[in-house]
Amino acid sequence: MTEQISKETMAGFYKILETIYAAKESIAFLAKNNEIRMQLKRINYGEEAIALGVCAALKDTDIVINTSEGISSLIARGGSLNAVFAEIFGKSDGYNNGVRGSFNITVPELGIYSANSFSDTGVAMGTGFALASRLKDQKKVIAAFYDNETVNEGIIHESMNIASAFDLPMLFVCKNSKNFKGPIPEEFLQSKEFGSRSLGYGMQSTTVNGMDVASVYSTTQSIVKGIRENNRPAILECVTNSLHVELCSCKSNSESKNINDENEFNGRTIKENFSKILREKNILTQKEMENVQIEVSALVKKAVELSKAGSDPKPENLTKFMYSDDYSNILKSGGLL
Amino acid sequence: MREIRYLQAVAEALNNEMQINDEVLVMGEDVRESLRGVTKGLYSTYGKDRVIDFPISEQGMIGCGIGSAISGFRPVIEFQINEFTFFAFEQLILQSQRLRFYSGGKIKIPLTYIVPGSGARGGISGQHSDNPYSFLIQGGMKVVIPSCAYDAKGLLISAIRDNDPVAVFLPTRVLAEKGEVPEEQYTVAIGKADIKKTGSDITVVATGHCVNIALEVARKLEEEKISVEVFDPRTLFPFDREMLKESISKTGKVVIIDDSPVSCGFACEVSALIGEEYFNLIKAPVKIIARADVPIPFSEPLEECVLPNGAKLENAIHELMGRANA
Numbered sequence: 001m002t003e004q005i006s007k008e009t010m011a012g013f014y015k016i017l018e019t020i021y022a023a024k025e026s027i028a029f030l031a032k033n034n035e036i037r038m039q040l041k042r043i044n045y046g047e048e049a050i051a052l053g054v055c056a057a058l059k060d061t062d063i064v065i066n067t068s069e070g071i072s073s074l075i076a077r078g079g080s081l082n083a084v085f086a087e088i089f090g091k092s093d094g095y096n097n098g099v100r101g102s103f104n105i106t107v108p109e110l111g112i113y114s115a116n117s118f119s120d121t122g123v124a125m126g127t128g129f130a131l132a133s134r135l136k137d138q139k140k141v142i143a144a145f146y147d148n149e150t151v152n153e154g155i156i157h158e159s160m161n162i163a164s165a166f167d168l169p170m171l172f173v174c175k176n177s178k179n180f181k182g183p184i185p186e187e188f189l190q191s192k193e194f195g196s197r198s199l200g201y202g203m204q205s206t207t208v209n210g211m212d213v214a215s216v217y218s219t220t221q222s223i224v225k226g227i228r229e230n231n232r233p234a235i236l237e238c239v240t241n242s243l244h245v246e247l248c249s250c251k252s253n254s255e256s257k258n259i260n261d262e263n264e265f266n267g268r269t270i271k272e273n274f275s276k277i278l279r280e281k282n283i284l285t286q287k288e289m290e291n292v293q294i295e296v297s298a299l300v301k302k303a304v305e306l307s308k309a310g311s312d313p314k315p316e317n318l319t320k321f322m323y324s325d326d327y328s329n330i331l332k333s334g335g336l337l
Numbered sequence: 338m339r340e341i342r343y344l345q346a347v348a349e350a351l352n353n354e355m356q357i358n359d360e361v362l363v364m365g366e367d368v369r370e371s372l373r374g375v376t377k378g379l380y381s382t383y384g385k386d387r388v389i390d391f392p393i394s395e396q397g398m399i400g401c402g403i404g405s406a407i408s409g410f411r412p413v414i415e416f417q418i419n420e421f422t423f424f425a426f427e428q429l430i431l432q433s434q435r436l437r438f439y440s441g442g443k444i445k446i447p448l449t450y451i452v453p454g455s456g457a458r459g460g461i462s463g464q465h466s467d468n469p470y471s472f473l474i475q476g477g478m479k480v481v482i483p484s485c486a487y488d489a490k491g492l493l494i495s496a497i498r499d500n501d502p503v504a505v506f507l508p509t510r511v512l513a514e515k516g517e518v519p520e521e522q523y524t525v526a527i528g529k530a531d532i533k534k535t536g537s538d539i540t541v542v543a544t545g546h547c548v549n550i551a552l553e554v555a556r557k558l559e560e561e562k563i564s565v566e567v568f569d570p571r572t573l574f575p576f577d578r579e580m581l582k583e584s585i586s587k588t589g590k591v592v593i594i595d596d597s598p599v600s601c602g603f604a605c606e607v608s609a610l611i612g613e614e615y616f617n618l619i620k621a622p623v624k625i626i627a628r629a630d631v632p633i634p635f636s637e638p639l640e641e642c643v644l645p646n647g648a649k650l651e652n653a654i655h656e657l658m659g660r661a662n663a
Contacts, residue, residue, distance in 0.1 A: 097441030106440040113407070113436075121427055124397050125436075128404015135386055135410075142404075155428075158397030165392060313441075321442040322435075322477060324500035325528075327575060 005214055007283045013052060013213055014278055014289065017271050019296045020048050020072045023081065026300045027071070027088060027102065031247040035308075036088055038102065038247060044069055045267035046211070046242030047175050049274075052076045053216025054143055054173055054236070057224055063133075065126040065144035066114040067175070068103045073145070077110045081303035091310035098313040099321055120146035123159045123172065130168035134231060141227050143171045143220075151194050163233040164201040170233040171224060172203075175210065177242040179265070195237035203233050210238030211270050214277070241265035338517040344374050346486040346518045347453070347507060350493040351375065351413060353522050355383055358411065361497060363388045364402055365415035366395075372417055373453040375507075395421050399428035403436065406448040411497055414448065419455040419506075422469045430476035433502045448502040451493070454509040455482075456546065456596050457644055463632035468545070468597040470573055473504050474606070479527060480573040482506040484548035486516035488571055491525030499527060508596070510546035530577035532584065536566035539590040539654055542581065542607055543567055547594040550647050554654065563658055573603055581607075582615055589620035592653045594645050599627035624653040 028043045030036045051072030055064060066073050074084055079095070087094025088102045095105045104114035113129075114122055126144035133140035146156055151174065163170040174194045198205035204226075208219045216238060223234050243265060278284045284292075319327040341349070355361045369380040369390050380388040391398040395416075402412040416422060422429060433448055457466035470480045479501055483489040489507065496503035533548055534555050543551035548569045555565035568584050570576055585591060591611060595604040604627040611623050626645045634640055 095441070096439060096443070099441055100439045104439065106436070106443065108407075108440065108443050113404075114439075119427075121396070121400070121432065124400020124428060125404040125407070125432060126400075127397065128401040128406070129408055130404070131389075131401055132405045132408030132410055135405075136408075155396045155400065158392075158394035159400060161392060161394065162397045162401055166389075317442070318438075321440075322438040323479075324437075324445055325575075330575070 004218060007281075009056075010214070010278060010281075010283050013056065013217070014274065014284060015292050015296065016052055016076055017048060017213065017274060018292050019081070019299070020052070020075050021268065021271055022293075022296045022300045023071055023075060023084065026304060028245060028247055030088075030304070036102075037090065042244050042246050044242055044244055046177060046179070046240050046265065046270070048072045049213040049216055049270045050145075050173065050175055050210045050238040050240060053213050054145075054171075054220045056217050057220035058141060058143060061111065061138070062140050063111045063113065063126070063129045063142045065122045065142065066104065066112055067120050067122075067145045067147055069175075070103065070105055070112070070114055074105060074107065074110070074112060077112060079107060079110055079112075081299055082306050085300075085303040085307040086310050089307040089310065090312070091307055092313040093307070093310045097317065097321065099318075119153055119155075120150040121153065121155050124155050126170055127159050127162045127166070127168055130163060130170045130233075131166060133169055134167070139169075139228055141169045141171060141224050143173055145173045145175060148174065148176045148194060151197070152188060160198075160201045160203070160233070164203055167231045168233055169227045169231050171220070171227055172233065172235045174235060174237045176237050176239045178239065179242045179244075195235050198235040201233075203235055205235040205237060207237040207239060210240035211273070213270070213274050241269070243267040338519060340515045341486060341518050342512070343486040343489050343507070343514045343516065344453070344512045346490040346516070347375050347451070347493055348377055349518070350490040350497075352379065352382075354494060354497045355379065355387065359387075360410045361387075362405065362410050362412045363415065364391060364398060364412050366391055366393055366398070366417050368415055373415070375415060375451065375453050395425040396428050399425045399433060402448055403428065403433050403446060406446045407436075407444050411447045412449070413497060414450050416450060416452045418465055419452050419467050419469060420464055422450075422452065422473070426472070429473065430478070434476050434478045437501070445500040446502055447500045449493075449496045449499075450502065450504040451507060452504065453507045454512065455506040456508045456510060457633050457640065458509040459640065460635070460637065462635040466633035468506065468508075470504065470506055471597050471602040474574045474603065479503040479575065480506065481527060481571060482508065482545040482573060483525075483571060484508070484511060484533070484543075484545055484569050486514065486518045488525050488531070490518055491523050492527070492571065494522060495524045495527050498524070503527065506545065508545040511549065514549070525571065528572050528575040528577055530568060530570045530572070530580040532566060532580070533569045534565065534567040536564040536588065538564040538588055539592065539657060540566045540568050540581075540584045540588045541650065541654070542591060542593040543569060544573065544595045544603065547596055547645060550645070550650060551594060554647050554650050558651070558654060561660070563654065563660075565654065576607070576610070578610060578614070581611075582618070585611065585615050585618045589618060590657045591619060592624045592626065592650060592657065594626040594650050596645055597628055598630050599625060600630050602627055621657050624657060626650050626653055
């Protein structure tokens with residue numbers, strides 16, 4: 001796979017990957033020290049290659065529907081670290097003016113939309129973007145992420161059926177994480193191959209190693225090309241491992257490790273494997289990679305400092321966020337009428 | 338002025354908006370065949386790309402509406418049956434209503450939901466007889482409920498042109514009513530109430546088809562020299578509190594008649610508003626005539642027990658006016 005990808009692109013991927021990890025580690029540090037509020041006191045590793053590979057294979061005009069693990073896609077699509085961290089700190093300079101928080105940041109200018117934290121119901125909205133693209137002949141592709149946790153949500157199935165029935169340019173990206181620490185999907189499934197569900201909706205499905213950036217990127221590229229040409233939806237199943245690091249001070253990282261797979265996964269495996277390829281193929285030297293690490297760490301540090309000093313959103317803007325008309329009197333009365 | 342039926346006024350509004358704006362889409366289940374008559378003739382005029390039939394999957398349909406609304410379309414989603422709102426609550430509230438807020442006001446979602454045949458038609462039991470607007474109001478959604486053909490056309494046009502989701506409830510008991518409706522386009526502003534009959538003794542706040550009930554009772558009570566003012570909010574949220582204040586300032590007495598469940602419902606909210614803001618203007622306790630807190634039963638006498646009606650309203654007015662009930 002890597003042979004088809006230019007050295008510049010691979011080096012670019014490395015920088016994005018380092019930025020994603022630096023941002024996540026910073027979030028974990030801030031949360032542990034109670035400097036930021038977290039909707040969930042844990043951070044996941046293992047889905048970075050999926051976000052990066054899929055986003056890199058899309059055009060800027062394409063749309064991404066995120067799940068709760070949205071930071072990776074945001075950074076992969078060129079999101080501003082300052083605006084991401086300001087949102088995480090709940091500040092007015094945040095992408096969503098501090099009302100959304102770290103989960104589900106929505107950034108229309110980057111084509112990133114996000115819905116629910118857990119149930120991935122934003123997939124349904126994806127079909128609307130796809131319908132609009134088809135009706136306006138915009139040739140956009142909509143990549144909608146969902147987790148293996150949510151493959152049994154009715155709305156995911158409704159959306160697949162609608163996408164297929166209406167010939168919509170949708171890529172359903174299933175993040176099939178083998179170590180998900182939630183309701184364990186295997187308990188509730190006869191078939192563990194989520195991709196095969198595409199048969200019921202007359203779609204193509206491809207399974208890829210979700211921990212290999214180059215594979216995800218190349219595979220997505222070829223699927224997206226087909227979707228753009230034929231307006232037929234498809235499923236991309238990305239199999240990955242994951243590591244959930246609890247951020248409560250009462251739990252150590254090692255206790256929360258939950259590895260069932262034969263291959264040891266330490267959270268940084270994706271990056272380590274990718275770095276190895278870059279060294280072997282003489283794309284980047286160790287020194288060059290270290291320079292990238294220093295550069296992105298400084299960017300993250302600056303974003304954190306700026307966000308800490310940022311201003312809180314103003315209460316009078318609350319109804320402006322909600323309605324296109326001026327309903328500020330609603331807040332005054334405290335009631336709806 | 339010509340008279341047309343309420344349902345024709347609704348269809349006319351929709352057709353007008355589709356004609357002048359290519360971005361208005363109609364989505365629903367059986368909108369091509371037009372089971373309810375709202376979308377009659379639209380499919381042959383505007384074709385499959387603008388009049389879009391969906392498989393029976395309400396959540397998916399609304400999600401699709403949301404995405405296309407953010408992309409610049411103005412979808413009008415028809416719920417064939419009022420209870421479909423329950424099937425799709427997550428998409429209605431958590432997504433269509435809240436996404437603009439969650440984005441920090443960065444996106445707009447111009448989406449109209451129409452619920453033709455809301456409320457009890459009579460004899461169709463508990464799963465086709467609801468008026469589920471109080472839930473939507475609590476979710477923050479703009480809700481209108483036109484009581485006559487004129488308001489129906491004007492409010493639907495306003496809803497389609499609005500940049501936020503608006504739910505338009507079209508009560509089943511007024512769909513066949515005739516009224517004067519101009520042929521040209523006009524709007525009735527969202528958030529603007531209307532005095533359907535002026536009076537000086539008592540204000541009846543009536544919603545949807547209850548406006549007709551109130552008008553009938555008001556006419557009857559004229560013989561008893563009771564002057565009833567009929568206040569039609571037209572928009573349930575945002576509510577026109579200024580016009581209500583004016584009416585109460587004049588009459589000092591209020592009955593609210595509304596065809597949705599009483600507890601935590603729309604009528605209670607209006608009553609709470611009066612108690613909190615306009616207590617100094619009222620001379621008697623507020624009375625509420627609304628649905629009992631049970632589903633609609635099939636049996637005709639039982640159904641009548643649950644629903645608001647003219648006799649109940651008349652009794653309430655008599656009580657407030659200190660007159661003995663007949």
